[in-house]
Amino acid sequence: MGRxxxxxxxxxxxxxxxxCNGGAIARTPTIDGLAVDGxxxxxxxxxxxxxxxSRATMLTGQHVRNHGVWMNGVPLPxxxxxxxxxxxxxxxxxxLFGKAHFEPFLDPFLRFPENRxxxxxxxxxxxxxxxxxxxxxxxxxxSAGLFHxxxxxxxxxxxxxxxxxxxxxxxxxxxxxxxxxxxxxQVRFNNVPREAYHTDWVADRAIGWLDSLAAxxxxxxxxxxxxxxxxxxxxxxxQHRVSWxxxxxxxxxxxxxxxxxxxxxxxxxxxxxxxxxxLVSNYEAPASWVPATLTPxxxxxVNAMAHIENELIDEALGxxxxxxxxxxxxxxxxxVFTTDHGEFQGDHGFLFKGPYHxxxxxxxxxxxxxxxxxxxxxxxxxxxxxxxxLAPTFCQIAGLRVPDWMDGEPLPTSPAVAAAQGRQxxxxxxxxxxxxxxEVHLQTxxxxxxxxxxxxxxxxxxxxxxxxxxxAEDPFQRVNLWDDPSRRPLRDDLxxxxxxxxxxxxxxxxxxxxxx
Amino acid sequence: xxxxxxxxxxxxxxxxxxxxxAPPEVVWEVVAAPERQAEWFPGMVGSTVEGNxxxxxxxxxxxxxxxxxxxxxQDRCFEYRITGPMHIDNHRGRIxxxxxxxxxxxxxxxxIDPKPLVSVxxxxxxxxxEGLRALIEDGTASRGWTPPTDTGVA
Numbered sequence: 001m002g003r004x005x006x007x008x009x010x011x012x013x014x015x016x017x018x019x020c021n022g023g024a025i026a027r028t029p030t031i032d033g034l035a036v037d038g039x040x041x042x043x044x045x046x047x048x049x050x051x052x053x054s055r056a057t058m059l060t061g062q063h064v065r066n067h068g069v070w071m072n073g074v075p076l077p078x079x080x081x082x083x084x085x086x087x088x089x090x091x092x093x094x095x096l097f098g099k100a101h102f103e104p105f106l107d108p109f110l111r112f113p114e115n116r117x118x119x120x121x122x123x124x125x126x127x128x129x130x131x132x133x134x135x136x137x138x139x140x141x142x143s144a145g146l147f148h149x150x151x152x153x154x155x156x157x158x159x160x161x162x163x164x165x166x167x168x169x170x171x172x173x174x175x176x177x178x179x180x181x182x183x184x185x186q187v188r189f190n191n192v193p194r195e196a197y198h199t200d201w202v203a204d205r206a207i208g209w210l211d212s213l214a215a216x217x218x219x220x221x222x223x224x225x226x227x228x229x230x231x232x233x234x235x236x237x238x239q240h241r242v243s244w245x246x247x248x249x250x251x252x253x254x255x256x257x258x259x260x261x262x263x264x265x266x267x268x269x270x271x272x273x274x275x276x277x278x279l280v281s282n283y284e285a286p287a288s289w290v291p292a293t294l295t296p297x298x299x300x301x302v303n304a305m306a307h308i309e310n311e312l313i314d315e316a317l318g319x320x321x322x323x324x325x326x327x328x329x330x331x332x333x334x335x336v337f338t339t340d341h342g343e344f345q346g347d348h349g350f351l352f353k354g355p356y357h358x359x360x361x362x363x364x365x366x367x368x369x370x371x372x373x374x375x376x377x378x379x380x381x382x383x384x385x386x387x388x389x390l391a392p393t394f395c396q397i398a399g400l401r402v403p404d405w406m407d408g409e410p411l412p413t414s415p416a417v418a419a420a421q422g423r424q425x426x427x428x429x430x431x432x433x434x435x436x437x438x439e440v441h442l443q444t445x446x447x448x449x450x451x452x453x454x455x456x457x458x459x460x461x462x463x464x465x466x467x468x469x470x471x472a473e474d475p476f477q478r479v480n481l482w483d484d485p486s487r488r489p490l491r492d493d494l495x496x497x498x499x500x501x502x503x504x505x506x507x508x509x510x511x512x513x514x515x516x
Numbered sequence: 517x518x519x520x521x522x523x524x525x526x527x528x529x530x531x532x533x534x535x536x537x538a539p540p541e542v543v544w545e546v547v548a549a550p551e552r553q554a555e556w557f558p559g560m561v562g563s564t565v566e567g568n569x570x571x572x573x574x575x576x577x578x579x580x581x582x583x584x585x586x587x588x589x590q591d592r593c594f595e596y597r598i599t600g601p602m603h604i605d606n607h608r609g610r611i612x613x614x615x616x617x618x619x620x621x622x623x624x625x626x627x628i629d630p631k632p633l634v635s636v637x638x639x640x641x642x643x644x645x646e647g648l649r650a651l652i653e654d655g656t657a658s659r660g661w662t663p664p665t666d667t668g669v670a
Contacts, residue, residue, distance in 0.1 A: 073635055106632065109559020109640045110575040119576060146576065170603040172632040283632070435631035513639035515632040 003371045003397050004333045005087075005220045006324070007390070009058070010313055011051065011099055011141075012229035012353065013339035015363040017310045025242060025303065026310035030318040031367060034335050038369030039413050042382045045426045045446055046341045049353055049361040050284055051101045051229075052076075052516075054340040054387060059083060059102065059131065061391030061406030063427065065503040070431045072283060073514040075112060076102040076131075081405050083391035084132025087220045087398055095135040095209045098202040098224030102131060104514030105145055106172065111513070114138060115146035123148075133222070137205045139198040141167050141226045142233070148205075149198050160192040165231035172515070175231075176286035180305070181244070184298035185289050185351060187305055190233040197235050198226055199309070203316035207323040215328060220394065223320060225313050228343070230352060232305035234312060241311055244297070244304035252347030252360060252476050253299055260349045263478040267467060270440060270460040271356065275349060279460065281438040283515040285352035292349070299346035306345060331373045334397050336390065338366040347476075355430045355440040357453045357467065358477045362428055362444075368393070368411055376413050383418035384426035384446050385411055407503070424448070427502060435515065445498040451477070452494035468494075530626045530638045534645040537619040538652045544592045544613045546652060547622070550584055555657050556647040559640065570596065578602075582609075598628075605629035622648060 016023045020035035021042075046054045048064050056062075056069040056076045061083060069076050088094045103112035110116050113125045114136070123135045130136055139149035142164035154161055165188040169175040180187035194200060206223050213219055227234075254260040264271050273279030277290030317337075324333055344350040347360040366385070370376035388408035395402045396410040412418035425447040433439050441456035451469040455461035468481040468491050481487045536543055546552055550570050554560040562573035565584070572580040579601070585608075586595040592613040598604050606629040614621040624641045628634060650656045 104636075106636055108574055108576055108578065108636065109557075109643070111559060111639060111643060115576075171605070171630040172603075173630065435634055511639065511642075512635045514636050 002218045002332075002399060003374065004218060004324075004329055005092075005394055005397055006320070006333055006335045007220065007222045007394070008317055008335065008337045009098075009222070009224045010228065010310075010339040010365075011224075011226050012341060012343045013310070013365060014306075014342045014345055014360065015365050017228070017307070018365050018367075020367065021365055023307075023310075025247065026307035026314070028310060028314040030314045030321065031337055031365075034337060034369035035367045037372070037378055038335070038367060038376070039379045039381060039411070041366040041368075041385055041411070042380060043384045043426070043446070044338065044364045044366035044386065045362045045384065045428050046364060046387050047428055048430060049341040049355075049357070049428065050282075051099075051340050052104075055101050056080070057387050058340070058390050061388060061402075061408050063388055063407045063503050064429050064431075065505055066405075066407060068506055068510045070509060071433070071512065072516050073104050073106075073512040074510045075104055075513060077510070078113075080131075081403070082132040083394050083406075084220060084222070085129070086132070086395065086400060086403065088129055088132050088134065090398060090400055091218060092398065093213055093217050093219040094129065094133045094221075095206070095219070096133045096222040096224060097137050097206040097209065098139050098198075098222075099141075099226045100136060100138055100224065105140065105516050106168075106514040107146060110146070118146040118148050118151070121148060121151055135209055139202055139226050141229055141231060142198075144168070149201055152201065153196060157192070157196045160196055163190050163192045164188070165190070165233040167231060173288070174283060174286045176288045180232075180301050182295065182297040182301045184232075184301045185286060185294075186231040186233075187298075187301060188231060188233040189236045189239070191236050194235045194237055194312070197312070199312045199316050200319075202226070203319050206320055210320075210324055210327065213327075218398070220398075223317070225316070227313060228306040228309035230343075232302055232309070234305060234308045238308050238312065242304040242307045244301040247300045247303055249296055249299060250303060250346045252344075253296070253349065254478075255296055264348060266478060266480040268455055268461060268465045271348075273460065274354065279438060280434060280436050281440050281460065282354045282432045282434055284354060287436075289351075291351070294346070294349060294351065299351075302351060303345055306343070332371050334371045334374075335369040336367070336393065337369075338387065338390070339364050340387070355432060355442050357428055357430065357442055357444040357451065358469070359451075359471075359475070362446075362451075366411075368413075370397075370413065379414040381412055381415055381418055383412065383415065383423040385418075385423065386426040386428075425497060425501060427498070429502070433512070443498055443502060445494050445501070447494060447497060450490065450494060452491060452498065454495060454498065466491075530628075530634060530641055531623065532625075532638070532641045532645055533621055533623045534649055535616055535619060535621055536649045536652055540592060540613050540615050540620045543620045543622060543648070543652055544589070546648065547592070547594050547611050547613055548587050548589065550587070550594070550596070556651045557640070557644040558647050559643075603630070 020032040056067045103114045107115045138147040342361040392402040428444040430442040439458040444453040453467040457463040469477045554563040568584045570582040598607040610625045
């Protein structure tokens with residue numbers, strides 16, 4: 001009998017969503033308690049800031065260039081090695097509940113196994129584990145889509161199929177619909193009962209699976225909440241938790257328009273062009289939404305909705321932990337909590353996400369509460385780590401050798417371990433080719449408190465632009481040092497370091513098979 | 517060996533082709549029968565024709581309505597367009613069977629708006645051409661998935 005692993009992910013959640021990271025709006029006592037008893041990471045970055053590449057990194061322990069999922073819509077190859085497969089081969093029972101997104105969502109011909117499973121209600125791939133998981137039950141961001149959750153909702157609460165905000169519009173673009181009190185993008189008052197909302201459904205399905213396991217089974221459970229990713233449509237019954245009218249504007253949002261736009265102009269050309277509505281660079285935000293139209297009250301309302309969703313996640317996780325404790329497993333469960341990427345949530349004057357390598361999207365919540373039986377001393381690690389390190393960590397927990405095909409290494413349990421590992425840097429990449437023609441390529445190295453982003457030539461950049469941020473002096477990333485002559489030697493050194501550590505590009509890029 | 521090549525890359529319209537080890541007239545006999553498309557297009561579970569209207573049933577439980585625009589036996593060219601029920605601003609599909617050095621070259625082209633469907637159709641067409649090759653060369657129907665009789669969701 002070994003240590004069990006509860007891997008908890010959210011989708012598009014900011015570092016400051018959690019109380020343990022300084023968040024002052026959502027109450028997150030469950031996760032905060034895990035942080036107190038475990039290891040909290042202050043500088044965890046994704047290797048890509050959209051779902052599919054980032055989730056592929058979590059599952060494989062590989063950088064984007066090595067697993068090949070370079071943008072949303074590119075399926076992870078069917079034969080990609082996975083940590084779930086390793087654990088399953090080693091005798092672990094393996095399950096994933098919630099959002100997977102290793103394969104594209106928009107799939108009218110059911111070309112991908114995950115969508116076939118979601119439509120039929122199958123929980124494995126024709127009797128075999130899928131990507132190493134014995135059992136999978138999927139949820140997306142609402143009632144639409146080819147997920148188990150939609151089928152369950154249709155069977156049990158058909159009157160609420162239309163209560164959720166539809167993520168896509170009739171033209172299959174990300175919906176620019178609005179709602180709430182402030183006519184905010186992708187906000188809706190959703191009268192679905194809490195128990196029929198996907199957050200609680202994900203927890204309930206995981207609990208059901210855990211209850212089916214034998215007491216002496218080792219298990220790896222990926223609890224994958226679709227929230228607080230847009231749309232922001234938590235159950236109306238929970239609106240009392242956070243009133244947008246009571247919220248201050250986030251520190252990352254400059255209310256004065258001229259100040260806000262000056263800070264945007266200090267960044268690359270694609271920032272200003274998206275802000276003005278003259279550029280649609282990627283599919284992950286409503287194509288017809290113009291960020292310059294975002295009002296302070298809309299920022300407040302989106303934040304309120306997101307924080308209500310954060311509280312529901314914390315409570316759902318608490319339910320799962322209580323259920324596992326009731327099985328007698330409390331001392332032997334490692335809990336790892338993180339997300340796939342961040343969300344602007346008003347920072348810099350934006351919502352959603354895209355090719356923007358700043359803390360709003362890159363600085364992630366990450367907490368590892370090792371199994372109490374392991375006797376790990378609680379700690380806080382400020383050294384840079386990445387989601388690429390998760391799969392190797394799961395191997396280490398299970399007592400397995402970290403395979404050569406993984407790029408990361410086990411997360412450090414203290415600053416001393418981080419120093420011994422020689423942790424200095426973390427890498428993040430972006431590549432996108434939009435159906436409208438825009439092409440953006442970013443490569444980022446974070447090291448020594450600096451974030452250095454190179455823009456490769458595309459339709460927005462000529463290859464000479466970039467960003468250089470000093471996180472200590474400029475935590476909100478408003479003063480771009482890229483062209484500061486005094487920082488040129490540092491910039492050159494960071495870029496050389498980036499080139500030294502980025503894996504080589506694959507010879508051939510995998511085909512995009514859906515916009516998302 | 518049959519190959520599927522992406523003739524035009526990174527452009528909104530889709531154009532894929534495949535070599536099939538069979539005479540063009542044999543391939544054309546299948547392509548020119550619009551009611552047979554579900555036999556070789558994975559993810560389609562039925563295709564029925566009434567007049568110039570074809571109804572395609574998809575594995576996901578939906579359907580497409582299509583207008584058959586041209587079945588040209590001389591040029592071995594089949595053209596159609598999706599008319600609904602989903603929102604389609606513009607669509608034109610074209611399948612052409614050409615003579616090749618050994619066998620046939622089949623070219624499948626699509627033009628479509630809204631653009632988010634371009635990549636979806638591109639991947640589906642790759643599968644479809646492979647399905648057509650398998651049907652003609654090996655006699656095997658679509659390698660695509662078809663739903664079980666009972667699709668009840670727990």
